[in-house]
Amino acid sequence: MAAVQGGMGDADIKTDIKTEPSADGFGNNNANDGRVLSASPGSSSSTGSNKQTAAVTPEDQQTLLAVLQFLKKNKLSESVEILRREAGLPENSLDPKANESAGAGSGGAAGIVDLEGGDASSLLSRVTGSSSAGAQAPTKAAVAEDQPDVSVVLSAYSQQGDPTLYKVYYRDLKKFIETVLDCHRAELSQVFYPLFVHMYLELVYNNHESEAKAFFEKFSGDQECYYEEDLRILSGLTKKEHMRGNETLLDFRTSKFVLRISRDSYQLLKRHLQERQNNQIWNIIQEHLYIDIFDGMPRSKSQIDAMSGSLAGEAKREANKTKVYYGLLKEPEIELPLDDEDEEAENEEGKPKKKKPKKDSVGSKSKKQDPNAPSQNRIPLPELKDSDKLDKIMYMKEATKRIRLGPDNLPSVCFYTFLNAYQGLTAVDLTDDSSLIAGGFADSTVRVWSVTPKKLRKVKSAADLNLIDKESDDVLERIMDEKTASESKIMYGHSGPVYGISFSPDRNYLLSSSEDGTVRLWSLLTFTCLVAYKGHNYPVWDTQFSPYGYYFVSGGHDRVARLWATDHYQPLRIFSGHLADITCTRFHPNSNYVATGSSDRTIRLWDVLSGNCVRIFTGHKGPIHSLAFSPNGKFLASGATDGRVLLWDIGHGLMVGELKGHTDTIYSLRFSRDGEILASGSMDNTVRLWDAMKAFDDLETDDFTAATGHIHLQDNSQELLLGTYTTKSTPVIHLHFTRRNLLLAAGAFNP
């Protein structure tokens, strides 16, 4: 079976994923929108900085060839030379003939692949797959001659069936699936949507406009309602010319739609198609679908619905097999100063006596190494500075006064309302100690407010700094310029709306990501911009500091997430694999992993060390706009435009809960400090509290089958919903639990 053929092992998946953006890249080349012109040098240079991908893999080579050809076509001969030299390609690689054969000719491409070790890349597997299917190979080759370009991808639609028969084929299949046994019907129905889309696109691609329209009219109503958004885009697309540069289409063409089907159901389908000699459909299944066959009971409709909805179907089971070290890192041991009783007295309402024993328990707990934790130095982390230690001590003190939340003890909410934010508030962040709040605005500004009586001060000018006594104890106080004290500061630098914002854990820096494609690092001592990280050439939707500082992650419209270190102007890692914009990024509490949510309705978890994607979570039916890790690192919560919060077990790679209640996009999620309560803030002007403890507890008692990954979720959202706070015309775009577990929320009053 081509679809389940070997050579799709773990290693391949990795490389597979990595090449996909480049595939997008030359899809765009074709479209001539000039995106790749800037994007591809960026990505190739970053590949260089990414130490692991030093060797040029075959698919890289093919990409390079494509890029070279594009450059040549656009008469950028110098760039061609440089790229060729860098990639170590022979001179004749630019020979148009060679190119052609590499790009489009099925035989040639297969040949190269064979030469290079038989690695099945995403692009080539399609080609080889179709050629192995045999029947269509000649026609394909014939059409390929009309496409002497690199657009292998588009050419995949070049097969010419009788357009009038498409309807018949589809109806036939539909009839068949409707008549199979109930237990198989739900599983086989999964085939409808990808088939429908691909058949429609084939029709469009081959200029059968009216047939395509008729086909769409006839069968679009059968599709699941959660594909409506995509169908709307599809319905607008009726011309071959439009297919170029359409991003949604790119996703369909470049990635195989993954279906999980039980072996029995699959056999049924296969037998039916072979009996009917229905090659048209069979080819589409072979070429564009990846059928992940499992042994065992077919899944029920609700099980399937829970996991489907993403742009590219479900995740392959192999994709979630990698071990993830989700445990927390050991906390460094810090000697508490003896005079903390005095400090305690300074902190109003201190209870010095209660504190001591608790502190010890905290200390002892952290001594044990979590078996699921990564080794301490898996990722090099910055050394703790003295000020960090002080902050840790403060944190521990606060933590001892933390209120234990639960269903009977719900937190109060402090709502930070941004008034007069006519320029449009787009992002908010609060420092961990809740002393500062920052807002990113659509007018490109970043504003920082102090929410404590302590005002914001700048450091004195260099000339003044020369005058102060550097030896004095309060030098840190002396360097501050009292004249600049104010409640808020505005920082200018971006040239587009600021979509993401994040404080560094030590409160000295602030990151902001903007539509202008840059991520900026601001100093909160001087309130100036220190660095502009350029790498994303498209809007950067989100950015976040690592919980240990130094590293940060960003993700944007270019579908890749990048990992940066503050002292490197180029990214350390590039995480690519999402099929659409990356809308939100979050660091795992142990800083070894990064989660990204995307408009392709999937969540991916990336290993910071290797740059690999280690988890793919599907199930959301809309773009994901918020993510939150539980404090123990075991679980992930995600919120999307569909108003649902989904809970994921990272270790098992499974969906473990669904929280329904919100009626609009969830822009913010946050676990309480102890992880008992999950707060979600939404565009529907509410903050809802969920019993996270119960959601996860119920799960552990359940004997779900981790092996098959078939979850069975009970609908208990109403039991888990602990409370709803309603704001007044203020969408909730940020949530934060203080160290004592008071819930802070923020949003702009939106009359």
Next chain:
Amino acid sequence: MADREERRFAEVSRESVRLMAEGAGVELGDDVAALLAEDVCYRLREATQSSSQFMRHAKRRKLTVEDFNRALRWSNVEAICGYGAQDALPFRSVKEGELFFVEDRDVNLVELALATNIPKGCAETMVRVNVSYLDGKGNLEPQGTVPTAVQSLSDDLLKYYQQITRAILGEDPHLMKVALLDLQSNSKIAALLPYFVYVISGVKSVSHDLEQLNRLMHMVKSLVQNPYLYLGSYVRSLVSSVMYCILEPLAASINPLNDHWTLRDYAALLLSHIFWTHGDLVSGLYHQILLSLQKVLSDPVRPLCSHYGAVVGLHALGWKAVERVLFPHLPAYWANLQAVLDDYSVSNAQVKADGHKVYGAILVAVERLLKMKALSLSQSAEGQSGAHPGSVVGAVSYRVNSPGLSPPPEPLSEAALGIASHLQVGGAGCHWEEWTPVPLPAMYCELYSFFGDSLAVRFSTGTGFGTHSPCTPSQLGDSRKEPPGPASNLDTTRKMPQLTANLNISPRQDGSPRTDPPPPTTRGAPRSAGLSREVFPKARFTSPQTTPPAFSFLIGGRQMGQRCQGRRPFQTMFATTPPVSAIPPRTYAHKLPVIGRVGKPVRRWTCSHYSLHLPL
């Protein structure tokens, strides 16, 4: 799909394309126009699609021109300028031509450039904090807010605050009413609470102005009644402002024409209202209030109006407070009050008038105390009636006694019993100082010793008359023996002014209410106090021995002896009165006026339940 028709996209017709082409000076063929139209539609949809992404990330629901322009810019299309206005652009049509267009007014740039009235920039962006809290299973209503330390005022709130304070403290009564009503029902003023409390605490600076004090008290009332406000610790501040009005010798009270009594009454009512509705917010508030009232009461240096305030305050706090504070203090206080009342010098007239007010207030308070106590006793006794035969009688008599005009249902025996209980007044022990354990009879006896029949008047008509009947005959006998002496100083000991002349003059048989006393509806009703001076001497006329028995009873009541001294004539008379009891009680109903209202008899005789009803 069923709703496919609804999802139809807006389309640009080929005619429109051709028109636009013509506008640009290009002639288009039909097929070209059709193709172009279709492409334009698609491109528009594409741009809209990608612009919605910008909207989503800007966390908005409304797609703006800006979003669209961004999408255009990222797909290398020139942005469209001139549509950035926040207001919706009016879309007009010309009827005749079936032409639709966006109205686009000319802007006079010269005028704009030279304009002097440059609009101010919009208000500064800022962050403000509200606290929301969860009650039970979630509050679905938008929250009222509680201010925190970080809170300051938005412009709107500030304006509201100014308007409200101006309206309340201003001249226009109508405005004031509106403002107070709003203050009472507005759910969004939590942030202003501290400011209002501050304003109210300004009572000290306007103590000369009764009007303002009144308005401030009304403000307190509105705030207290506002269901959306969480007063929290501001209760303390409010209470202290109210207490100020109750207790302080206000500058306004120097002028006797100023009716500060009403203010004190109102404030006392308010105090009780605050206490009952918000008392739980501040722990120990009750005791603090009691303490300060007690302090004022026990301070002889304080003016009488302060004492008055303390008494009405206690009264407002309930009969328990009266029992606890006022009652034990009464003996000590009595001497002072009496001294004032006994001073007939002209210079003392004003003070004495005040004294009467205090007297009246005390009377009202203790009567309520007795009633309530009796009620509580009888209620508790009803369960255990078997065990306590006396209380049964009490309960019965209590029932039959209720309204003044009801025929005396009953028997001498009961009447005798009821009256007999009066006798033991003298014999009652001296539980002066303790407040809790004073049993009702003892209390009654003691109080009777102060107030005499002016007390009985109320009591008998009220609920508690019968309850002290458990006084046994033996007690009766004892007390009879006891009161030996001071019939001689009967005249001098007690000259309380509570009985008016009319009583002596017209012991009418028919009970017609010609000169009825006004019903004692309000404490310390602000009658001109000076009048009581005329009444007073009349009250002292009595020569009990000469009057008929029926009369002597009344007179005896008037001569409240110091505790038991005044009792003897009363008792003796009483012993001989059985025949008098044949006189229907209505004869005496409504005859005995009440303290404090002597000056201005009201010519109605409503409020019969306040009337005298003696089952003689």
